[in-house]
Amino acid sequence: MTPENWITALKQGDRRMLARALTLIESQHPEDEAQACALVERLPLSVPTSLRIGITGPPGAGKSSLIEALGLQYLARYPEHRIGVLSIDPSSPLSQGSILADKTRMQELSRHPRAFIRPAPSGTFLGGTSRHSQEAIQLFEAAGCQWTLVETVGTGQSEHLVRHLVDLAVVLQVPSSGDSLQAMKKGILEIADLLAVNKADGETLQAAQTFASQLAHGVASDIPVLLLSTREPDSVRTLMEKIFELEAEQAALRERDRRVQRSALFTSELEAYVVQHLAHSPKFVALRSRYVEQVETQGMHPWRACEALFGELFG
Numbered sequence: 001m002t003p004e005n006w007i008t009a010l011k012q013g014d015r016r017m018l019a020r021a022l023t024l025i026e027s028q029h030p031e032d033e034a035q036a037c038a039l040v041e042r043l044p045l046s047v048p049t050s051l052r053i054g055i056t057g058p059p060g061a062g063k064s065s066l067i068e069a070l071g072l073q074y075l076a077r078y079p080e081h082r083i084g085v086l087s088i089d090p091s092s093p094l095s096q097g098s099i100l101a102d103k104t105r106m107q108e109l110s111r112h113p114r115a116f117i118r119p120a121p122s123g124t125f126l127g128g129t130s131r132h133s134q135e136a137i138q139l140f141e142a143a144g145c146q147w148t149l150v151e152t153v154g155t156g157q158s159e160h161l162v163r164h165l166v167d168l169a170v171v172l173q174v175p176s177s178g179d180s181l182q183a184m185k186k187g188i189l190e191i192a193d194l195l196a197v198n199k200a201d202g203e204t205l206q207a208a209q210t211f212a213s214q215l216a217h218g219v220a221s222d223i224p225v226l227l228l229s230t231r232e233p234d235s236v237r238t239l240m241e242k243i244f245e246l247e248a249e250q251a252a253l254r255e256r257d258r259r260v261q262r263s264a265l266f267t268s269e270l271e272a273y274v275v276q277h278l279a280h281s282p283k284f285v286a287l288r289s290r291y292v293e294q295v296e297t298q299g300m301h302p303w304r305a306c307e308a309l310f311g312e313l314f315g
């Protein structure tokens with residue numbers, strides 16, 4: 001299969017080929033990696049008219065429910081458009097269970113002919129996965145997706161990964177998730193373009209309203225705060241309109257931001273590459289054993305040992 005064949009099949013929106021291409025870029029077999037690299041190099045780096053949206057928030061905040069509702073509304077409004085969904089689970093190896101859970105939360109969307117849903121591989125969260133995630137987005141875009149939605153659980157480091165992947169980050173909160181404003185992770189606010197307080201319905205409506213107004217007047221004074229219920233179509237539509245508004249505001253900066261993202265990914269990729277290659281270099285392994293010994297038994301300072309080791313390795 002040549003890269004040109006892949007690209008033609010992707011352009012036609014061939015689901016099976018898209019799934020195979022996604023599997024190819026995730027593969028760690030050296031042969032597949034070479035093929036994946038040849039394919040990815042021929043993909044457009046970015047499609048200016050596409051939008052990459054991160055949906056992040058604590059476990060159970062309603063991220064998948066939002067993607068289902070928002071995705072369906074978007075596809076209904078634009079009968080020619082397609083969307084891609086990538087769900088990244090940084091904390092635990094993706095069990096069959098959570099893939100199934102995601103599919104059941106996005107039941108209708110996962111059957112929609114113009115939607116592609118993919119759970120991203122977890123494990124090596126930094127380095128490998130972030131590259132794969134970016135390449136997966138490029139594949140979705142090559143398959144004609146105007147929107148790619150990336151679901152991640154907000155747990156510290158994942159916020160920064162998502163910031164390097166998407167154009168806009170929607171952060172979901174639920175009244176019970178924060179306990180107090182002070183308890184809200186600063187990291188979350190740093191990456192948010194839009195905060196949505198979900199489950200603003202039924203018994204949780206009042207708590208959501210209180211929380212949203214605290215957020216709007218407190219921590220997040222310059223980030224738009226919306227009340228949301230993924231169960232109410234009007235509420236989801238309001239969020240969609242807000243996304244269009246932010247998209248228009250940020251359009252002029254999008255290409256520049258994506259270039260910055262690519263160089264940040266290169267840096268993290270390079271770090272992972274250096275560590276991995278050093279770890280397998282016989283000279284490095286031998287030197288390390290020697291210096292471990294000196295640190296352990298002769299009281300050599302670890303920093304001094306690093307300096308001496310690198311001196312011998314590269315000097």
Ligand SMILES: Nc1nc2c(ncn2[C@@H]2O[C@H](COP(=O)(O)OP(=O)(O)OP(=O)(O)O)[C@@H](O)[C@H]2O)c(=O)[nH]1
Pocket residue numbers: 057058059060061062063064065066105153198199200201202204228229230231
């Ligand atoms: N009342 C109410 N419940 C909601 C709403 N949105 C989602 N839920 C419920 O919240 C629970 C979690 O929803 P998910 O969409 O799976 O949440 P998630 O953030 O994707 O969860 P993880 O992927 O496991 O982190 C489910 O029981 C949903 O039915 C909402 O707007 N209102």
Ligand SMILES: [Mg+2]
Pocket residue numbers: 063064065102105151
């Ligand atoms: Mg989910």
